[in-house]
Amino acid sequence: PTREEKMRSRSSLLVWICLMFAHTKSSQTFTFGESVTLWVNTVGPYHNPQETYPYYSIPICKPESGGELVKMSDRFGSKLEGNDLVESGLNIQYLSSVDSNKVVCKMKLDQVQVKQLTDAVSNHYWYQMYLDDLPMWGMLGEMLVVSGDTERTDDILSDSDQRNPQHDHTHSEERAYLYTHKAFSIAYNDDRIIEVNLTSEHPVPLTPNNEITMTYSIKWVSTSKPFFQRFDRYLDFKFFEHQIHWFAIFNSFMLVVFLCGLVALILMRTLKNDCARYTTEDGDLELDNVVDESGWKLVHGDVFRAPPNLLFFSALVGSGCQIFAVATCVIVFAVLSTVYDTRGTVTSICLAAYALTAPTAGYFSASYYKIHAPEQDEWKKCMILTATLFPGVCTSVLTVLNTIAISYASSAAIPFTSILGVLGIWLFICVPLILLGTILGRYNSFTGDFPCRVNAVVRQIPDTRWYMHPISLGLFGGILPFGAIFIEMYFVFTAFWNYKFYYVYGFMLLAFIILTIVTVCVTITSTYFLLNAEDSRWQWTAFLSGGSTAFYIFLYAIYYFFTKTKMSGFFQTCFYFGYMGLFCVGLSMMCGTIGFKGTSVFIRRLYDIKKD
Template identity: 45%
Template sequence: MYQDKEEVVLWMNTVGPYHNRQETYKYFSLPFCVGSKRSIGHYHETLGEALQGVELEFSGLDIKFKDDVMPATYCEIDLDKEKRDAFVYAIKNHYWYQMYIDDLPIWGEYFVIKVKWKKSDVKFEDRFDKYLDPSFFQHRIHWFSIFNSFMMVIFLVGLVSMILMRTLRKDYARYSKEEEMDDMDRDLGDEYGWKQVHGDVFRPSSHPLIFSSLIGSGCQIFAVSFIVIIVAMIEDLYTERGSMLSTAIFVYAATSPVNGYFGGSLYARQGGRRWIKQMFIGAFLIPAMVCGTAFFINFIAIYYHASRAIPFGTMVAVCCICFFVILPLNLVGTILGRNLSGQPNFPCRVNAVPRPIPEKKWFMEPAVIVCLGGILPFGSIFIEMYFIFTSFWAYKIYYVYGFMMLVLVILCIVTVCVTIVCTYFLLNAEDYRWQWTSFLSAASTAIYVYMYSFYYYFFKTKMYGLFQTSFYFGYMAVFSTALGIMCGAIGYMGTSAFVRKIYTNVKID
């Protein structure tokens, strides 16, 4: 709320080439002149703004509420050859600026010193709607993609239910008949299928420490995604600078017990003893990946003198969050997980000696299953990926978080269904290596997403240069990896429940 003649601050943010949205520089890195006014009210920057390269600087313009300002010269500057060349370069590369007034963004390619106050009938809570693009995000293609994905879910769930229930019913009947045979008849009979590996199916996975850490991290990423989308739907986070990133960081730190609980309990059930090491790996797996990528890109940003360069103080703040918030909360979750659900309670006893894995057809090999497992999950989300990419890499503001929530639910259902089918056929081939296979077959969705990012870069954008290319593919690698870890954890959790269920219902001698 402003009083008449109260100060209204015009903030200058950044300038940069139109086709490289992430390549931004301080507004006054170009030789613009500054207004004569110097004193303004206090301003403080949030963590999300600092990480996103927001560089607000006071314009020096004296703007007062309801006081019109006619076009006039407010400052002058002498242009030498160096300054002139800077402006020529900016014009040739289609530089444009971003400003903020009353927390509303302003974009443009040229700036004229004119203020005209007009009364508006738009309510304050609706004033950001003019920046949104309903014709783009609510296009019939978007609606059709959601409907298509929904129909895929119905079809896939129905198909999985029909195939597995009919097949399992026949398996149960066959195994019940075998229970009535004597030992000689059973030896002469044709024994095969998933029951034959009951003594190995609950054997600990290879590399349980890494596997448990990935599962815990994936569960945390899912929790963060779900909570942030809900908050964004309720609070309209897109209307405030850096609020989405700040919220994601806060939620990630607050949900660290989820990581510790699921990762620690799984590691304990698999007989792991180095639980402190597992806790550290689980706690820092995602932060190390994100910070490592950001650190590499930061060198390039510093070389370019771009505003995307993360200040040292912000780096220290992020490190403090990791060591003094994420790690202790992860420790709490690990202790709870080990004590509440860390005891193995498998429905079948694990044999002391592993059963040999018989030869099978090439398309039943785990490597083939892993490569094919991510196709359908990717197919259910790839249209939404286009809208998400466009909002981040182009000048669109993503606001249809209801669509995003629906796509997240669809992705989870499709991923679980696909991994269950893959695991069933793997076990039926008497291959008990289902744990890593279920995780990696779901996580392979990330490979297809990253491949799609190459198509998007070369055919849907006009990005260029070392800075933008490294920024794009670096953070797309982080996004794809996080998505893959989340899908892998979802696939494993659903498949684990399925495996436990089918072996619980079979009488094992």
């Protein structure tokens, strides 16, 4: 191909990427009588957020208007999140109210369909709809306790009534009722839709061969609320901006001050006294010639030795640097923009950031490997391992989850076209950029420029107490970083698993900065104790000290699952722990790299004792 053809192909690829990750907001205007499309999304158990199914997978009749229902050509990120929007077929016209119960369709249910709907109602199935990109939810039905001439509705959010003896009925019977009427209330301001509300009404008992008529009504209400505030009603201000949220940030900030003071104390007092032994009045005493040594000074000949499993460690460091860059880009972008009001936006931004920050992984993994193995020519293995490490873990877990979703016929299953899209992004964008970063890292890294020479013979490590072992220090190191962010984790978990829109990215940015500082301070302290115990195995210890934060977050996720949610079933349990496992793996790589990088600077400063 000619140069012009190559330029056109590259331009086409960039246009395709921009269209795929386009962040568009609904700003559509309408005129009187213009058709407004109502989209139905998914249906599933209220308490199992990921267990979703296509709306028409349940035996609900389709509109009698006829014609094939059209699927929305949705955003790439929205498809990855499991959204499956289909035209509802309801005739909605702008500012045209439907006061009477307009018939959608009629249906007669057989025994199998009644059982299917009864199971759905008893499991508190609800569905989601979209009108002008505004979501609304409705319950499929409700369980009514029938006793004589009385009926009582069970509250799906609380089972306190069921445990209360005063509600017991000797001859009561619980039956499933299906809501047959959808009442839409749409607020408008001039030529734009501001609010949408859905009320499910007219429950009828589910019995075989009983004709059920599905109806709807539409009411248009004028409002003075401006268009830019139309999504505010979905935000839980009282929850996310609660006083405890501010208090947690303040406590974490005080923890940062304490830890920074602790590290400063180590540097200013302990190290000052120790380093004074290496300087004489004539300034001709070198570190390598000291005889009377103790603590961290004894391991100066091994501290800059390459860590075990250098290739794997380099790939971990490179992957951690990339994840850190992705997290920084996404959080900063979310603070400066509005990402919570459009389906799939956060997912799309994460994918775009991961693809564009790929050179970071290649650069840092290759440069670290080159520093410690300048004569070995295994940079290709390092690049391949870096490119496949985290994506390989994600692919393994998501393949299992996708297989489960397909077996359940769930809309949570990632479409094949979306899988090809992700594969194309990794193959044609990530891998070449990682290769570019690897080349830059190989030729821009220094070699052998350490403050101390590395001894030819490895020094024997003395026996120490169990709490000074590298694994113990590593596990202890994750406690304080976890304590600094676990309150923020509660808000993030609640938003993700309990149908809330997370919008306080300023809090997340503060928590992210605090996590970074605390991780570095704790890792430096742990490493200093390790070196004072005459143990030079600090690289993996520093990485484990930071990465173990994810271990405690996973333990908290287990606690959250059993105490803060009502999730049940094999499907939802697999998705919950699968997603949390992936989150913790990525977090461990990132925090481990943060701790290791910060400690590397500390180690270099510690042993870089030279007389001016």
